[in-house]
Amino acid sequence: MSRESTLPKAFVQTLRERFADRFQTGAAICAQHGSTTTWIENQPPDGVVFAENTAEVADIVGLCGEAGVPVIPFGAGSSLEGQLNAPRGGISVDLTRMDRILAVNAEDMDCVIQPGVTRSRLNDYLRDTGLFFPLDPGADATLGGMAATRASGTTAVLYGTMKDAVLSLEAVMPDGRVIRTGHRARKSAAGYDLTRLLVGSEGTLGIITELTVRLRGIPEAVSAARCSFPTVEDASNAVISGLQFGLPFARIELLDATTVKAVNAHSQLNLPETPLLLAEFHGTPDTVAELSVRFGDIAREHGATALDWTTDPQERTRLWKARHDLFWAVLGLRPGAKGISTDVCVPISRLAECIGAAAEKAQSLRLLAPIAGHVGDGNFHNLIVLDPENPAERAAAKSYIGWLNELALSMEGTCTGEHGVGQGKRSYMEREMGPALDVMAAIKAAIDPKNIMNPGKILPERFEAQS
Known part of the structure; x- marks a missing residue:
């Protein structure tokens, strides 16, 4: 059965007349426009339309509204919480050709x-x-x-x-x-x-x-640093001290020892395999030099070793590429396994405590869950590496993610610092938002009374039943 057979025939005919081969219903392309980079089950749309301008997007949405067909926008396909899935079917509007x-x-x-x-x-x-x-x-x-x-x-x-x-x-x-x-x-x-x-x-x-x-x-000068610490807590406290001192970090990233090990193997680096901070300052040559010295002093007060600064663009690029390749590096720790990426964010003062508890909990569940984070704003990520076909491992991972979300919320944090809610985090919105969730639902209902715009995301299921 073709995907388009679940759509109203007149609706399909209109899309074919207006968009010709830019309307696709093949199983492979629909699956590609489902959730492609997450552990959540792929729920493909019934069709994909490649829009080329605003008028076409308005045309598609208008047609979907008349037919009661869900609409799901699609960009690069890199979201992590099931934002691209189509739990009720519908049309994925691919915006990649609108790239001017x-x-x-x-x-x-x-x-x-x-x-x-x-x-x-x-x-x-x-x-x-x-x-x-x-x-x-x-x-x-x-x-x-x-x-x-x-x-x-x-x-x-x-x-x-x-x-x-x-x-x-x-x-x-x-x-x-x-x-x-x-x-x-x-x-x-x-x-x-x-x-x-x-x-x-x-x-x-x-x-x-x-x-x-x-x-x-573009800053006149950029200085990047890496320094190693005995523990994650020491590294976290160095960040907290730097922020309290007023250092204007452009970036400040934390990698735990397991993550550093993965990075070394994947990116052919030779970093000490202990918790690591990667920092960067932007400004004039004199400014970044002074800030580097100040942070070096603070880092050493918290036990930092192997403190190394560079202003060389190639060396900086190499370090940050290694950071950005973390997903693939960590998967290399267990070839053939899959990764579940999750994130939370807490007040800076609770960061070291939260990361420490997260590491201990993963160990108690026997999960391989390396930690990396944008620690300058209290946001960190776990990449849980597991066999998705193993029910016990999958159950442990879901339990861990739920526990971590609850921990962050108990520390006056949030269940997601940057991944968004999508499908993966929607069950935690009641706990995080409280009565404000009813206001969000009222806004959604007023703007989108037919609930055609990316349904099944952000708001918990009880609101879906009311639509």
């Missing part, structure tokens, strides 16, 4: 782009302007996808997250209307902040079709 850089306003330090533009491509395009887009989630995600999930990454400690980077956006709403949430002014007090409402909504309120994002000046 529409305007660069160098004097105002902003640019206007379509949602399919990737982070690396934008920075390549900007290089000669002396500007760059600083957010770096690791994966070469699309900016539309990054906005939809309120992404951040290694540089969030200095440059913030996507909620700070997006000045305004254009979006197609569930009824097919196209709205613009603001303009290029650096700030506004005009009405509700619809930009931030849509940033992080994971496609449940509308589909982002254009973004105006802030840019930054």
Whole structure:
């Protein structure tokens, strides 16, 4: 049975007439547009439409609204919590062909782009302007996808997250209307902040079709460091001390000993296989030199060894590439296994305690769950390596993730610092949001009364039953 046979025949005919071979229903391409980088079961859409402009997205959404067919936006396919799955079937709107850089306003330090533009491509395009887009989630995600999930990454400690980077956006709403949430002014007090409402909504309120994002000046000098510590707690406390001292880290990443071992093997490095911090400062040559010395003093007070600084671009690139290749490096610890990536975020003062407890819990469950984190903002990740066909291992992993989410919430943290909610974290939203969840549901119901926009995500199942 073809995927399209589950859709209304007149609806399918209209899509074929309007989009020809840009409407696809093959099993392989539908599966590709389901959840591709997560442990959650793949739930493919019934069809995929490759949109090329805002008018086409509005056309697709309008048709889906009339037919009561779910709509799921698709960017690079790198989300981790099942945001791309289609639990009720429907149409995946692939935005990768909407990849034009529409305007660069160098004097105002902003640019206007379509949602399919990737982070690396934008920075390549900007290089000669002396500007760059600083957010770096690791994966070469699309900016539309990054906005939809309120992404951040290694540089969030200095440059913030996507909620700070997006000045305004254009979006197609569930009824097919196209709205613009603001303009290029650096700030506004005009009405509700619809930009931030849509940033992080994971496609449940509308589909982002254009973004105006802030840019930054490429720093004159960049200094990167690595230093090893006896324990994760020592490394975490060094970060806390540095932040309390007011050091403006551009990046500050923690890798536990198991992760360092994996990185050494995968990236052919020779780092001491103990907990490791990777730090980076941006500024003038004098500034980064001074900050490097200050952090070195703080790190040594907390037992740091093998402290090594570099301003060499190739060496910095090598270190950060090793960090960004962590997923594949950790999988190499157990060839043939799969990885479940999860994240939480806690107040900085609870970071060392939370990471220590997470490591102990994984050990008690006999799970291989190396830790790495954007510790400058209290966010860390576990990559649980397991055989997904082993029921005992799968049950242990689910138990661990649930326990970790509850631990973070008990420390006044959040169940997700940057992966988003999707399907994987939605069962924890009651605990995290409390009565505010009813307000979120009311907003969803008012904007999307037919519940066609990426259903089955963010809000718990009880709200789905009410729609």
